[in-house]
Amino acid sequence: NAGVMQNPRHLVRRRGQEARLRCSPMKGHSHVYWYRQLPEEGLKFMVYLQKENIIDESGMPKERFSAEFPKEGPSILRIQQVVRGDSAAYFCASSPSSTGLPDTQYFGPGTRLTVL
């Protein structure tokens, strides 16, 4: 039973390029969350998605960042025209369909983005 998978694990981009981070949730999970961890800081919520729907994007920067979770395939976090300040670890988490009870989120290993 595979856990949450993220790829690539490490991504290096030059300023102005695009970064695409992929996340495949655990089997049976239909909720995906993206978090960003800057050096020496905790995880900051970015966006919460269900299949084909963005439920909460209150943590997403207004420009250059977008996320999707298509009907088929992984969730994608896309960062356009990257800047040095985007360098961080980006974690994806998934949880089962909500049953009205608190759902634990299970995290992937993260993608470490370095912008040169």
Place this chain on the structure above:
Amino acid sequence: DQQVKQNSPSLSVQEGRISILNCDYTNSMFDYFLWYKKYPAEGPTFLISISSIKDKNEDGRFTVFLNKSAKHLSLHIVPSQPGDSAVYFCAASVGDNYGQNFVFGPGTRLSVLP
């Protein structure tokens, strides 16, 4: 404005002794709390959770205590083992937001010395 605070960036404990990690929160609407453990170069791993209807939850060597009036929770690890050395994050969420938008603290680095 940090809604979830972990005021100790690091903690060192001798193997076999108790580790106590603390977490304070400011948002009285939070009613579900979790602890995650994180090793370097890995994603956070869920450890234990507690809802606000309880004041204690125990799972093996790990116990979480919740003091709602003080807006404080703590994680106790007894006995501590070298493999427990990691960064521990406290997280919280709001009742009608189960499973969504967890707010994380900055983490406490625990070192268990042999």
